[in-house]
Amino acid sequence: SFEWGFDPPHQSETRTVYVANRFPQHCHYIPQRFADNRIISSKYTIWNFVPKNLFEQFRRIANFYFLIIFLVQLMIDTPTSPVTSGLPLFFVITVTAIKQGYEDWLRHKADNEVNGAPVFVVRSGSLVQTRSKNIRVGDIVRVAKDETFPADLVLLSSDRADGTCHITTASLDGETNLKTHYSVAETSVCQSVSQLEALQAVVECQQPEADLYRFVGRITVTQRGEEIVRPLGPENLLLRGARLKNTKEIYGVAVYTGMESKMALNYKCKSQKRSAVEKSMNSFLIIYLGILLFEAVLSTILKYAWQAENKWDEPFYNQKTEQQRNSSPILKFISDFLAFLVLYNFIIPISLYVTVEMQKFLGSFFIGWDLDLYHEESDQKAQVNTSDLNEELGQVEYVFTDKTGTLTENEMQFRECSINGTKYREVNGKLVPEGMTDDSPDGSIPHLVTHMNFSCFLISHLSCFLFFQTGEELLFLKAVSLCHTVQISYDQPDCLVAGGDPFSHANGFSSNNMEYYASSPDEKALVEATKRIGVAFACSSGDTMEIKAFGKSEKYKLLHVLEFDADRRRMSVILQTPSGGKVLFTKGAESAILPFTTSGEIEKTRLHVDEFALKGLRTLVVACRHFSPEEYIDVDKRLNSARTALQQREERLQEAFSYIEKDLQLLGATGVEDKLQDKVQETIEALRLAGIKVWVLTGDKHETAVSVSLSCGHFHRTMNILELLQQRSDNECAEQLRRLAKRIKEDHVIQHGLVVDGASLSLALREHEKLFMEVCKNCSAVLDIVYSIGDGANDVSMIQEAHVGIGIMGKEGRQAVRNSDYAIARFKFLAKLLLVHGHFYYIRIATLVQYFFYKNVCFITPQFLYQFFCLFSQQTLYDSVYLTLYNICFTSLPILVYSLFEQLVHPHVLQNKPGLYRDISKNSLLSFRTFLYWTMLGFCHAFVFFFGSYILMGEDTTLMGNGQMFGNWTFGTLVFTVMVITVTLKLALETHFWTWMNHFVTWGSIAFYFIFSLFYGGIIWPFLHTQDMYFVFVQLLSSGSAWFAIIIIVITCLFPDVVKKVFYRHLQPTSTQKSQVI
Secondary structure (H helix, E strand, O other): OOOOOOOOOOOOOEEEEEHHHOOOOOOOOOOOOOOOOOOOOOOOOOOOHHHHHHHHHOOOHHHHHHHHHHHHHHHOOOOOOOHHHHHHHHHHHHHHHHHHHHHHHHHHHHHHHHHOOEEEEEEOOEEEEEEHHHOOOOOEEEEEOOOEOOOEEEEEEEOOOOOOEEEEOHHHHOOOOEEEEOOOHHHHOOOOHHHHHHOOEEEEEEOOOOOOOOOOEEEEEEEOOEEEEEEEOHHHEEOOOOEEEOOOEEEEEEEEOHHHOHHHHOOOOOOOOOOHHHHHHHHHHHHHHHHHHHHHHHHHHHHHHHOOOHHHHOOOOOOOOHHHHHOOHHHHHHHHHHHHHHHHHHHOOOHHHHHHHHHHHHHOHHHHHOHHHOEOOOOEOOEEOOHHHHHHHHOOOEEEEEOOOOOEEEEEEEEEEEEOOEEEEEEOOEEEEOOOOOOOOOOOOOEEOOOOOOOOEEOOOOOOOOOOOOOHHHHHHHHHHHOOOOEEEEOOOOOOOOOOOOOOOOOOEEEOOEEEEOOOHHHHHHHHHHHHHOEEEEEEEOOEEEEEEOOEEEEEEEEEEEOOOOOOOEEEEEEEOOOOOEEEEEEEOHHHHHHHEEEOOHHHHHHHHHHHHHOOOEEEEEEEEEEOHHHHHHHHHHHHHHHHOOOOHHHHHHHHHHHHOOOEEEEEEEEEEEEEOOOHHHHHHHHHHOOOEEEEEEOOOHHHHHHHHHHOOOOOOOOEEEEEOOOOOHHHHHHHHHHHHHHHHHOOOOOEEEEEEHHHHHHHHHHOHHHHHHHHHOOOEEEEEOOOOOOOOOOHHHHHHOOOOEEEOOOOOOHHHHHOOEEEOOOOHHHHHHHHHHHHHHHHHHHHHHHHHHHHHHHHHHHHHHHOOOOOOOOOOOOHHHHHHHHHHHOHHHHHHHHHHOOOOOHHHHHHOHHHHHHHHHHHHHOHHHHHHHHHHHHHHHHHHHHHHHHHHOOOOOOOOOOOOOOHHHHHHHHHHHHHHHHHHHHHHHOOOOOHHHHHHHHHHHHHHHHHHHHHHOOOOOOOOOOOOOOHHHHHHOOHHHHHHHHHHHHHHHHHHHHHHHHHHHHOOOHHHHHHHO
């Protein structure tokens, strides 16, 4: 038994879509099931928010640890109330849940807006308005000008006679240029609802995939009982999220909807990047966990050692119950161990995570607010897409940068060309052969040299109508003005373009009310140049291309476009000339064209291309091939066969392209300049002084790449340039790497630069990674010629893989910006982003982490020491309220404000002295040595707090005027008071940059502690079980001795620290400390 058309989703390689859902009228057909058109980018629903969010939060080791402690406090009789760990945990979980819930609510809101957007669909012979989420696969959708496409549609027709439309895909791949999409001839005539209703067509295409540039399908249109099959490719597919431009309306059939659309399949969850600080923090947490376990085990063992004597095991004032006498010793040991664990658990700071998150989130606003990172011309400020990595900006060792649009402006200017072995340069809109001077003041008259036994001719498209139809020079200019995918718009529509209102686009070229638009800035520059010289690309409509060669109009029929791809590195067009002949024009990289040429000035052109490259120009080689009628029939057949194939279409097209693009006649080459961005040289030099090694990745020719590297300061003239190029085998590659390593050792005094190409790089990384990395580490600059990396969308993988991805808001589109962690408008802003913001963020968070551990060691060590004086009875030194509020209220704000505003050195000094960046490199402020210093400092201070207070009141000394003595709660409160003052003042000593906010929170925290304690201990609170702290604080402060002790202990703690700072600053100052003096 079989069922026609039955195809469970994604089990088959293809899907069949019946246009307008007109299914076959036989009983065996079962419609395929497709996804609806709803987009879901949210993470939670109302029902799963609480369990899912809690699960995610408790995956964090610190949260899970505190949950365990809280449960232990509930289950066994512990010395402190469950509230002491439950309340901080609840606070942390609630704050994080509110933040994540709010972010998800915003996603829900955005989804509902998209899914509820009104759309027009053809149903039952009329145009019906519905919501976007109701579109089904097979529906015919109408989209009007400037609207976005609500699903992936195959274009059926547009208001243009030729069935084309213009779209922009800026929100998908970042490309800002306008692209032309086509409908097949059989459906392009259906421009009304009634015609579409009568259309009988079936689309067969591949199942959904994420690749934006790949679509393989075919459409079968039934006309008068005859089935006509036409191929469908990416040029026929309108992607969800793209926007319709310059076209009044289009009709398209939905083939991929909702989460199966290419836009949804490209929603990439960014891989979670973890900063070096976070990794250090986790290591420190594990060490502190070890300290905690050691203290708990030691206390438990000492308790049982002490209780070995009967008088301490069961003293007369604390007799055991029968149950206690009969309980299991093992259970008792475990119970005591857990009780000590609970008592000391505050050594692990739970509020550290919340403070770090708040610091990162609030701190990230400073980048956006920095006016030095604001680009006035484009009205763009710096963006922060990931605040989790702020401090990583201060830990950069290597910068990998694309060249085009990142180091350069991506604004191409035609400079020189080589035609038939003769070199020309453009001067004031004229083409001047090499060696000749431009003596004509009139910029409208171009010079053109021909080699038909004439001397030099001056040809003007305004006055002189001499046409060299057989001249290679003219053929070259025609090839350049016809071999492209440039679009034209007119301010006042005329010629062949129907209904085209002007493209409002920044990259347009305006002359005589005409604008050019191109996906590649190189193409645009070349077409503009031929127009200035006299061969103007005038009109394009459907399959007709018109040029005006020195005033004479010529119409060519566009038969085929052989699209550019990164493997072939060339693009071609096949045209029918006005005389009826068939010709192929092709242009591409030197290595992609010259091997396939059989005639023309090959060697001269190769030399000229190398010369252009040495000047830093981007080079393209132009060639042609004339077909005989028989050859063209074969070519046409091969192309159509490959284009209609549903299986292995790409492979078959590549075979066809290779068959066609051979036996070429070389016409010449072009050299286009891409201007460097402002202050690129200074920025690269600053990065080098900061100890950052720069790798430039480019798709340029080797000579061009080296030349640009020299001009932008990436390579120095004094630098020893090493090359790893055109390696063919592993042995050859290994031998060359060894030679380079040897040269570096011999010449270790001078700086080295390395040039490596893609093929050699893949060999080096595959077999000789260690040797290659050794060479690279010793090179201060590396130039990597990789052909696959070229523009904004192509840089995305590099950005996503890097520890910190920084996108440039250039003319290459926004995809790189959206996928980056940080985005800046110009390369020159990178210096301030790393050297100033990176420096500040790193020292702030490094101090925050160390200080948090320090203040918790100060907090819990007295509790441990107290056990030696209370027979390890698990008596708590501090009141439960103090335990709970120490990290939440008394000591939290000063460190948060410090971590937002601290500046060790003035920003101008950091920018002018890039070498200061080296002081914080390799995570130096969070080294084990620094961590040990802060931990030992915490233990020392804790000993001083405890024993200073003990010396004052431990020997039954009376400190009250009436002869009364202090009790254990007063002793604990004295220790706590000294501790709050000392840890707050310790941070004040670390602060270099004081603002009114620092003063407010530093002195305010101490004042708040005193006011709170007076208030808390001065009233009998009805909801508290015990009133241990009643009048304790007032009594403590009424003793002059206590005040004296507080002052003495605080000075004793902090004075050695001040001496150490002064001593080190004078004897061993770091370069940062020297700069603070300036």
